[in-house]
Amino acid sequence: MEKKRKYTFDFHQRWEKILQILRTALFMVVITTINFEVNASAQVAKVSVKMDNATIDEMIKIVRTETNYRFLYRVEEVNKYGKRSINLQDVSIEEFLKVALANTNLSYEIESDVIIIKPTEAKTKENEKSRVIKGKVVDDKGFSLPGATIMIKNTTLGVVTDHDGKFKLELPKMDSIILLVSFVGYETQQVAVSNDASKDDKELVIKLKEDITQMEEVVVTGYVNISKESFTGSSVSVKRDELLKVSKTNVIKALQVFDPAFRMVENNQWGSDPNALPEMYIRGRSGIGVKELDTDKLSKSNLKDNPNLPLFIMDGFQVSIQKVYDMDPNRIESMTILKDAAATAMYGSRAANGVVVITTIPPTPGKVHATYTMTGTLNIPDLSDYNLMNAREKLETEVLAGAFIDDEPAKQLDYTQEYYNKLANIKEGVDTYWLSKPLRTVFNHKHSLYLEGGHEDLRFGLNMC
Numbered sequence: 328m329e330k331k332r333k334y335t336f337d338f339h340q341r342w343e344k345i346l347q348i349l350r351t352a353l354f355m356v357v358i359t360t361i362n363f364e365v366n367a368s369a370q371v372a373k374v375s376v377k378m379d380n381a382t383i384d385e386m387i388k389i390v391r392t393e394t395n396y397r398f399l400y401r402v403e404e405v406n407k408y409g410k411r412s413i414n415l416q417d418v419s420i421e422e423f424l425k426v427a428l429a430n431t432n433l434s435y436e437i438e439s440d441v442i443i444i445k446p447t448e449a450k451t452k453e454n455e456k457s458r459v460i461k462g463k464v465v466d467d468k469g470f471s472l473p474g475a476t477i478m479i480k481n482t483t484l485g486v487v488t489d490h491d492g493k494f495k496l497e498l499p500k501m502d503s504i505i506l507l508v509s510f511v512g513y514e515t516q517q518v519a520v521s522n523d524a525s526k527d528d529k530e531l532v533i534k535l536k537e538d539i540t541q542m543e544e545v546v547v548t549g550y551v552n553i554s555k556e557s558f559t560g561s562s563v564s565v566k567r568d569e570l571l572k573v574s575k576t577n578v579i580k581a582l583q584v585f586d587p588a589f590r591m592v593e594n595n596q597w598g599s600d601p602n603a604l605p606e607m608y609i610r611g612r613s614g615i616g617v618k619e620l621d622t623d624k625l626s627k628s629n630l631k632d633n634p635n636l637p638l639f640i641m642d643g644f645q646v647s648i649q650k651v652y653d654m655d656p657n658r659i660e661s662m663t664i665l666k667d668a669a670a671t672a673m674y675g676s677r678a679a680n681g682v683v684v685i686t687t688i689p690p691t692p693g694k695v696h697a698t699y700t701m702t703g704t705l706n707i708p709d710l711s712d713y714n715l716m717n718a719r720e721k722l723e724t725e726v727l728a729g730a731f732i733d734d735e736p737a738k739q740l741d742y743t744q745e746y747y748n749k750l751a752n753i754k755e756g757v758d759t760y761w762l763s764k765p766l767r768t769v770f771n772h773k774h775s776l777y778l779e780g781g782h783e784d785l786r787f788g789l790n791m792c
Contacts, residue, residue, distance in 0.1 A: 373417045380410045386427050387444075396420060400444035405433065458524055460496045462531030464488050464508060468691070472510050472535065480505040480517065493530075506533075514538045561667040567688075570656050575702045576773050578656050579607060582683070586664050589637075589681075604652055608635040609666050609681030637681040638674060645677075651685065655775035657700050658790065660686045690779030690786045700775040708766040718758040722749055 374390050383405040387398050408431045415423055420442070424435045428444070436443045464475040471492025478485035479498060488494045498504070504520040513535040520531075563586040574581040582589050591607040639651050663684040670678040690696070716724065725731065731742040778789040 374420060374423050375416045375418075376423060377414045377416075379412045381413070382406045382410055383408065383427055383431075383433075386413060390420070390423060394420060395440055397441050398444065399441060404446065405431075405444065408433075457497055457499050458504075458527055460498070460504070460506075460520060460527060460531065461494070462533055463491070463493045464510070464533045464535065465492060466513070467534055467536055470693075472513070475508060475510040475535070478507045478509075480507050508533050508535065510535055512538055561665075563664045563666075565662045567656070567659050567661065570659060570662065575656060576704070576771075577652070578654055578659065578662070579605075579652055581656070582662065582664070586666075588666055589664060589683075604648060606635065607637070607648075609637045609664065635680060637683055638677045639683050639685065640674075641685040642687055646685075651683070654685075655700055655777065655790070657698075657775070658687050658777060660688045662686070687788075690781055690788045695778065695780035698775075698777045698779070700777075701772060702775075703770060703772040706769045706771070708763070708768070710762060710766075713762060715760070715762060717760075718749075718753045722746075722753060 374393050376386060376389055378386060378389070384402050387400070387405075390396070391398060413426060415426060418426075421437075424442070424444075428435065432447050433444055434447045436445075462477075464472045464477070466472055471488075473488055473490045473492055475488045475492065475494075476485060477488070477494050477496060479496075479501075484496075484498055486494050486496050496506075503522070506518040506520060507515060508518060509515040514537070516533065516535055518531065518533055565582065565585045569585070570578065570581045573584045579591055583591055586609075589607070589609050591605050636648065639646050639648060641650070663686075664681065665673075665678070665684065666681040670682040674682055726746070731746045733739045733742055776791045779787070781787050
């Protein structure tokens with residue numbers, strides 16, 4: 328009896344285990360079937376989309392109305408890839424997503440009836456690798472700038488250029504890199520670096536422009552530059568740009584415009600002497616009959632004994648009026664006219680008639696530069712205001728005035744013959760415009776060649792006009 332009871336108990340335990348295994352197997356079959364149905368539904372759902380110049384967000388809204396899928400994404404993330412066109416007919420949802428997200432950094436995941444669109448995570452070692460940017464900083468003339476500062480915008484990362492103006496910057500991977508390059512006396516410049524790391528081997532060349540600011544106005548006396556506020560004398564300063572606006576060929580004529588006290592007088596009673604220089608003075612004349620004072624009337628060295636002539640100082644040295652008269656205005660940096668006792672205190676009795684201080688553009692050290700300047704002027708006589716008769720109109724006027732009529736038959740015959748001779752000449756094309764005969768079209772040209780060079784200690788400049 329005891330043995331039978333034990334056998335019945337073992338059989339019951341075995342049957343419980345079999346039922347548990349069957350329940351587990353049935354549950355697994357149901358789960359697999361549900362998953363299969365979900366995947367099958369994803370494959371079975373078909374969409375048709377045809378849009379031109381539409382954003383990804385607009386495409387997804389159309390597909391959402393045709394299917395039971397729900398989409399999860401950031402609108403600004405998908406719309407930053409701009410607009411595109413799509414034309415699909417009866418395709419699966421996955422094919423639609425592949426076409427819509429093509430050429431973007433977006434990926435998708437399908438979880439039941441939810442589609443998640445998100446940026447693709449960078450997993451390659453290349454994206455994690457730091458970048459090395461090399462370059463050189465120079466000025467607008469190509470000279471290197473040692474000690475220039477290169478900073479990454481919105482960061483504290485930066486380096487300083489070496490004695491050759493070169494730099495090497497190592498930085499981690501960043502979405503965008505903007506370099507801030509600065510140097511004393513130059514404008515700070517922003518340089519955008521390409522996101523393509525393959526171009527890092529190419530050296531950047533960054534050119535800085537000089538920071539031209541409005542400087543304090545000074546008076547150049549030839550000895551020292553004095554602030555205009557502290558200078559007690561009477562002076563007029565003219566810059567190069569202002570001179571060129573008035574005259575591109577003659578410096579002396581241009582000065583008359585800026586200072587009424589500076590006058591240039593041409594004495595017409597001596598005729599058109601091509602070798603004579605015009606007389607000039609500041610604040611009136613101190614002598615008359617100055618033509619007899621010229622040592623050599625046929626030389627351009629005249630006027631040196633003229634009692635009205637002001638003193639000309641160029642870069643600290645006294646020069647002749649001939650040098651100033653023939654000078655190329657493009658070489659002048661500034662001109663200052665000193666015309667009172669302050670000039671006499673500096674230059675003595677030589678400055679009794681005033682002083683003209685000329686500052687030229689200094690040569691560029693380290694290189695030899697050749698500058699050629701040609702200034703041309705074209706003078707054309709304008710006779711459009713004169714409405715004169717031509718040959719035919721003049722002959723008709725003479726006929727109406729009775730110039731070819733006479734009471735005597737012999738003279739009348741001569742007048743008639745003269746009329747027909749003039750008429751024949753007119754028909755042959757004779758029509759002389761006598762007003763234009765003494766006039767002509769003139770092209771004046773002035774050439775200047777300037778060579779400059781040297782270094783910091785010794786500079787030279789050679790001017791050939």
